[in-house]
Amino acid sequence: PEAILVSELANRMAERVADVVKSLMQMGMMVTQNQTIDADTAELIIEEFGHKVTRVSDSDVEDVIKEIEDKEEDLKSRPPVITIMGHVDHGKTSILDAIRNARVVAGEAGGITQHIGAYQVKTESGTVLSFLDTPGHAAFTSMRSRGAQVTDIVILVVAADDSVMPQTIEAINHAKAANVPMIVAINKCDKPAADPMKVRAELLQHEVIVEAMSGEVQDVEVSAHTGQGLEELLEAIALQAEILELKANPARAAQGAVIEAQLDVGRGPVATVLVQTGTLRQGDIFVVGEQYGKVRALINDKGERVEEAGPSVPVEVLGLNGTPEAGDVLNVTETDAQAREIAEYREQAAKDKRAAAGAATTLEQLMQKA
Ligand code: GTP
Numbered sequence: 001p002e003a004i005l006v007s008e009l010a011n012r013m014a015e016r017v018a019d020v021v022k023s024l025m026q027m028g029m030m031v032t033q034n035q036t037i038d039a040d041t042a043e044l045i046i047e048e049f050g051h052k053v054t055r056v057s058d059s060d061v062e063d064v065i066k067e068i069e070d071k072e073e074d075l076k077s078r079p080p081v082i083t084i085m086g087h088v089d090h091g092k093t094s095i096l097d098a099i100r101n102a103r104v105v106a107g108e109a110g111g112i113t114q115h116i117g118a119y120q121v122k123t124e125s126g127t128v129l130s131f132l133d134t135p136g137h138a139a140f141t142s143m144r145s146r147g148a149q150v151t152d153i154v155i156l157v158v159a160a161d162d163s164v165m166p167q168t169i170e171a172i173n174h175a176k177a178a179n180v181p182m183i184v185a186i187n188k189c190d191k192p193a194a195d196p197m198k199v200r201a202e203l204l205q206h207e208v209i210v211e212a213m214s215g216e217v218q219d220v221e222v223s224a225h226t227g228q229g230l231e232e233l234l235e236a237i238a239l240q241a242e243i244l245e246l247k248a249n250p251a252r253a254a255q256g257a258v259i260e261a262q263l264d265v266g267r268g269p270v271a272t273v274l275v276q277t278g279t280l281r282q283g284d285i286f287v288v289g290e291q292y293g294k295v296r297a298l299i300n301d302k303g304e305r306v307e308e309a310g311p312s313v314p315v316e317v318l319g320l321n322g323t324p325e326a327g328d329v330l331n332v333t334e335t336d337a338q339a340r341e342i343a344e345y346r347e348q349a350a351k352d353k354r355a356a357a358g359a360a361t362t363l364e365q366l367m368q369k370a
């Protein structure tokens with residue numbers, strides 16, 4: 001950080017605040033413990049007290065959360081993460097709901113209530129699938145711009161009575177740009193006006209060649225209303241996942257991506273995190289974007305408390321010091337100090353960036369006026 005509270009500096013050196021304030025006064029600086037001093041002054045004080053100065057830099061952050069090269073034998077297969085995309089009103093939410101409801105175990109009271117913006121289901125053949133219930137475009141644009149690529153497979157929903165529309169094309173472009181395989185769900189096949197062949201023909205014009213047109217992209221005719229084809233869709237996903245051979249090392253420090261986050265009145269900041277590698281456990285210390293914390297509780301998609309969450313598992317995380325943003329990356333760190341320093345470093349870097357951007361526009365405005 002480029003500035004630090006006097007009290008915080010004393011705290012970190014494990015020195016008395018009064019002594020630090022006194023020392024600053026001797027240097028000619030009249031500050032109270034609640035004021036901040038710049039990094040250079042802080043450095044002088046630290047040396048004055050006989051401590052070692054360590055400033056956090058980009059490379060320090062990278063060192064702490066560096067990519068671990070997993071050994072082949074540590075890699076275990078993980079469930080695929082699926083995002084649903086498509087044109088407005090083509091039935092994305094309906095399909096997600098229908099899949100979830102059909103898969104809710106009989107007798108699970110109120111099981112259809114969704115707790116978090118992601119859930120897991122098991123296909124009849126036993127494959128576990130993780131669905132992200134975020135607007136597909138957000139999952140791609142904001143998450144990818146923050147460096148979190150979370151999706152393994154895209155389900156492209158196209159209504160059979162409306163065919164390919166502008167957002168269908170946009171979705172195709174997103175999936176292609178991210179190099180994520182697609183499965184086409186031709187929805188609303190229960191409607192009399194449904195024309196699945198027209199959908200296939202139009203997709204062809206956008207270089208999406210489905211299996212029914214002798215291509216490689218799986219296509220399934222479904223109806224979110226009648227449930228037609230949904231089991232087939234799940235099996236198509238399972239097959240695609242098998243081809244991808246998705247793997248992660250559950251034995252390492254967890255890394256995940258924030259799917260959504262909010263400040264909850266009763267529980268404080270809460271983030272839904274999709275664990276991407278490693279295993280997140282209760283008690284783990286972490287940094288997530290510009291926030292940090294210690295996992296106080298983990299809650300799964302069914303609203304149950306769990307001790308841990310492995311790769312591809314979505315969980316609600318409690319115990320954050322602030323609310324992160326969707327797309328922020330969570331990393332478990334070894335120490336509390338590391339997590340806090342990285343968070344503060346990022347926060348400061350973001351502030352500096354905003355300040356620089358602000359200064360640039362002011363300068364520009366001045367130039368324009370001149
Ligand atoms: P946005 O989130 O607004 O982009 O829409 P969406 O893609 O999530 O569509 P949604 O699931 O909200 O469905 C839009 C409308 O289509 C609703 O009125 C649904 O009831 C209807 N609908 C969805 N799936 C089907 C289907 O399989 N058959 C019929 N007949 N109607 C459907």
Ligand code: MG
Pocket residue numbers: 092093094
């Ligand atoms: Mg919707």
